[in-house]
Amino acid sequence: xxxxxxxxxxxxxxxxxxxxxxxxxxxxxxxxxxxxxxxxxxxxxxxxxxxxxxxxxxxxxxxxxxxxxxxxxxxxxxxxxxxxxxxxxxxxxxxxxxxxxxxxxxxxxxxxxxxxxxxxxxxxxxxxxxxxxxxxxxxxxxxxxxxxxxxxxxxxxxxxxxxxxxxxxxxxxxxxxxxxxxxxxxxxxxxxxxxxxxxxxxxxxxxxxxxxxxxxxxxxxxxxxxxxxxxxxxxxxxxxxxxxxxxxxxxxxxxxxxxxxxxxxxxxxxxxxxxxxxxxxxxxxxxxxxxxxxxxxxxxxxxxxxxxxxxxxxxxxxxxxxxxxxxxxxxxxxxxxxxxxxxxxxxxxxxxxxxxxxxxxxxxxxxxxxxxxxxxxxxxxxxxxxxxxxxxxxxxxxxxxxxxxxxxxxxxxxxxxxxxxxxxxxxxxxxxxxxxxxxxxxxxxxxxxxxxxxxxxxxxxxxxxxxxxxxxxxxxxxxxxxxxxxxxxxxxxxxxxxxxxxxxxxxxxxxxxxxxxxx
Ligand SMILES: C[S@@+](CC[C@H](N)C(=O)[O-])C[C@H]1O[C@@H](n2cnc3c(N)ncnc32)[C@H](O)[C@@H]1O
Numbered sequence: 001x002x003x004x005x006x007x008x009x010x011x012x013x014x015x016x017x018x019x020x021x022x023x024x025x026x027x028x029x030x031x032x033x034x035x036x037x038x039x040x041x042x043x044x045x046x047x048x049x050x051x052x053x054x055x056x057x058x059x060x061x062x063x064x065x066x067x068x069x070x071x072x073x074x075x076x077x078x079x080x081x082x083x084x085x086x087x088x089x090x091x092x093x094x095x096x097x098x099x100x101x102x103x104x105x106x107x108x109x110x111x112x113x114x115x116x117x118x119x120x121x122x123x124x125x126x127x128x129x130x131x132x133x134x135x136x137x138x139x140x141x142x143x144x145x146x147x148x149x150x151x152x153x154x155x156x157x158x159x160x161x162x163x164x165x166x167x168x169x170x171x172x173x174x175x176x177x178x179x180x181x182x183x184x185x186x187x188x189x190x191x192x193x194x195x196x197x198x199x200x201x202x203x204x205x206x207x208x209x210x211x212x213x214x215x216x217x218x219x220x221x222x223x224x225x226x227x228x229x230x231x232x233x234x235x236x237x238x239x240x241x242x243x244x245x246x247x248x249x250x251x252x253x254x255x256x257x258x259x260x261x262x263x264x265x266x267x268x269x270x271x272x273x274x275x276x277x278x279x280x281x282x283x284x285x286x287x288x289x290x291x292x293x294x295x296x297x298x299x300x301x302x303x304x305x306x307x308x309x310x311x312x313x314x315x316x317x318x319x320x321x322x323x324x325x326x327x328x329x330x331x332x333x334x335x336x337x338x339x340x341x342x343x344x345x346x347x348x349x350x351x352x353x354x355x356x357x358x359x360x361x362x363x364x365x366x367x368x369x370x371x372x373x374x375x376x377x378x379x380x381x382x383x384x385x386x387x388x389x390x391x392x393x394x395x396x397x398x399x400x401x402x403x404x405x406x407x408x409x410x411x412x413x414x415x416x417x418x419x420x421x422x423x424x425x426x427x428x429x430x431x432x433x434x435x436x437x438x439x440x441x442x443x444x445x446x447x448x449x450x451x452x453x454x455x456x457x458x459x460x461x462x463x464x465x466x467x468x469x470x471x472x473x474x475x476x477x478x479x480x481x482x483x484x485x486x487x488x489x490x491x492x493x494x495x496x497x498x499x500x501x502x503x504x505x506x507x508x509x510x511x512x513x514x515x516x517x518x519x
Contacts, residue, residue, distance in 0.1 A: 003145075003207070003239040058156050060095040061138065064102040065160060068134040071107065071408050078107055078407050093278045101241075106134075106141040107407035108239050111208035113140040116188045120179035132169050135161045139177040144185040154181065207235035212415050213400060220400075220449035220509075224499035225490040237502035238403040238410075244275040245296045246286075249335040252363050253290030257283055268296040268481055268505065269303065289363035294328050295405075297500045297507030298447075302329040303480035304498075304512065305392055305443040306336040308471065311516045312439030319344045320388040322376040322432055325353025327360025329394055329445075330369075334361050338368040342389070347372040347379070380431030389440045391432040395425045397446040397453050401509025404502060418452055425457050433461070433468050433517055441471065442515045447508050449499055454511040455490075458497060461515070470495030471514040 063085045070076035082103055086096045106113070117136050118125055125133060135157060142153035154177050162170035183191070193202040200218065204211040218231050246263060248255045248271045255263065255273050261283065266272030272294075275283075285291035310316055319337050324330040325348035334344040346361065346369060348354040354373045361369050376393075378384075398418050403410050425446070432442045444461075446453050461468055474489025474496040488498040488505065497513040 003236045058160065059089045060091060060099040061102065061156055061160050062164070063089050063091060063099040064106065064138055065134060065164060067103045068106060068138065069131060072130055072134060075412075078103055079405065096278065101146065102138060102141060104241060104407045105145055106137045108404075108410075109141055109145065109208045110137060110411060111210070112185075112189070112192075112205060113137050113144070113208075115192050115205055116140060116144075116180060117176065120176045129165070129169065131165050132161070132173060135165065135169070135173050136176055139173065140180050143177060143181045144188070150181050154178065203231060203235060207232070207239065209235055209238065209403075209410055210413075213403075213410055213413070216400065216418075216450050219451050220454075220499075223451040223455050224449060224497075226487075226501070230503060233503040234501065240404060242295070242404050242502075242506075242508075244280060244293055245299070246273045246275050246291055247271055247294045247299050247332060248273075248285070248291045249331060249363060251339050252335050253285055253292075255291065257285045258291060266296055266482075268485060268507065269299045270482060272296055272299055289331075289360070292328065292331055292360070294332065295402075295508045295510075297505065297510035298328055299332060300477060300480055300500070300507070301443065301445050301510055301512045302332040302392070303336070304473070304476040305390055305441065305514065306333060306340070307480050308441055308476040308514060310389065310439060310441060311471070314389075314439050315437075316340060316389045317342050318388045319390045319392075320379070320432075320435060321346045321392045321394070322379060322428060322435075323392075323394050323396060324348045324357045325350055327357035329392060330357055331360045331364065333392060334364045334369040338365055342368075344369045345372050345388075346370070347374060347376055349373060349375045376428045377431045379435040380427075384435045386435070386437040388435050389437060391436045391440070391442045392445065393428050393432045393442060394445045395421075395428055395453075397421055397425065397448040398450055400448040400450050401502075401511070402447045405508065418450055422452050422457060425453060426460055429457065429461050430465070433465055433515065436517050438517050438519060440517060442517070444513045444515065446511045449501070449509040449511055454499070454513075455497065458492070458513045467517050467519045468515045469518050470497070471516055472496050473498050473512055473514040476514055477512065
């Protein structure tokens with residue numbers, strides 16, 4: 001399999017299904033080659049005419065197709081649309097897994113698949129009906145990166161296209177996918193990069209990322225003290241499905257049910273587990289909100305803020321989450337605040353997201369938290385000055401550290417988004433430094449490693465605000481983590497910042513810098 005599948009995740013899968021019934025063939029490197037049944041490299045397809053084949057489109061493939069269309073036509077988020085479509089089509093666990101792998105893989109791999117398709121179609125891809133292009137991407141992903149026999153990938157995609165697009169389209173799709181199927185993904189990749197001298201451009205093509213993101217990630221590795229040679233691993237990690245991480249809210253939830261259902265204890269952070277058992281809503285503890293889905297990196301940064309000793313050891317009663325929606329970190333912070341005897345204000349300016357925060361906090365004693373709905377920059381006003389002991393600024397950011405989680409997002413973002421966000425990030429950080437009391441702590445967090453959103457924001461703050469002092473964030477993170485966490489800390493003066501990485505820590509690429517206010 002290529003890196004675009006769900007199958008090669010950061011944890012081994014228990015029951016890898018081989019939809020289509022054949023055993024996958026592996027090359028020396030353990031990669032699956034999708035060569036049909038002949039063994040001589042030639043591909044085999046159904047002998048029957050397309051019209052004689054199954055007219056009922058496979059429900060899992062139909063589900064994936066509908067999600068790709070929603071992403072294209074309505075700017076939908078695949079991770080929100082897919083579960084709804086899976087329910088509508090009543091897919092069982094196996095089919096749901098197949099639909100998920102197909103949808104996410106086709107979206108992540110879109111850059112590479114489009115480059116391959118462009119060599120197999122006799123006109124520019126933007127002149128194709130967008131629905132045809134989506135069907136081709138689904139076919140390409142099955143042929144090149146999934147453990148689906150070639151004839152099944154081809155026949156089923158053509159049959160789907162005939163049903164949802166029309167007979168004319170299915171003929172074209174049949175012809176194009178036959179050409180795609182003549183080479184494996186490694187051969188296609190090496191042919192595509194022939195003659196491309198620019199390393200970033202070649203990596204962008206092979207690992208299916210926009211080139212500007214590849215450049216930004218390369219710079220990010222160096223800016224956070226790592227080696228640029230890790231870029232390939234980082235890009236590959238972006239193309240793998242993350243394992244579901246769970247957190248049992250401290251003092252509220254327990255992992256027992258998840259562990260009974262086959263989850264395994266998390267290795268990075270306490271009260272966490274890795275769950276590969278499919279539909280998470282099957283767990284009552286998740287439905288009632290005492291156990292939640294949350295990336296281990298997010299858990300770690302929340303725990304590091306909650307756990308660090310306040311520099312002056314003074315009062316520790318009022319905590320503020322300045323950018324709380326949809327409430328993942330707020331839920332963990334509120335649970336930890338309750339244990340500390342503190343209260344959390346969870347602020348979110350978007351009404352509908354503030355409602356999500358309320359729902360996220362439902363399992364926690366309502367006397368220990370409150371919701372605020374305002375622009376976080378208002379916390380810089382005099383009336384809030386010095387009112388909080390700990391403040392979380394989980395800033396709106398480009399999300400370049402969570403690309404594996406949001407498969408379509410890499411194709412939607414632009415460098416301009418980053419430039420606009422950095423202004424807001426600095427303003428929110430200023431407001432937080434004003435809202436925290438002297439001797440309190442502010443956490444600046446992003447789910448992006450982009451230097452402009454991370455180290456540059458920190459440097460700018462330290463340059464313009466003489467009352468801000470960077471703390472030893474690395475030590476706080478290590479204290480919050482289970483033993484063994486390494487490779488995240490970068491020293492800056494007398495303090496440090498941390499950067500987690502998907503290819504090293506198997507988390508989202510979370511950045512954190514902890515500050516105190518000195519005057
Ligand atoms: C990265 S998300 C926060 C994620 C959240 N902490 C969690 O763990 O679930 C950033 C949030 O900041 C909010 N936001 C955007 N502009 C803001 C502003 N001016 N003030 C405060 N929050 C803002 C966004 O609506 C979004 O919900």
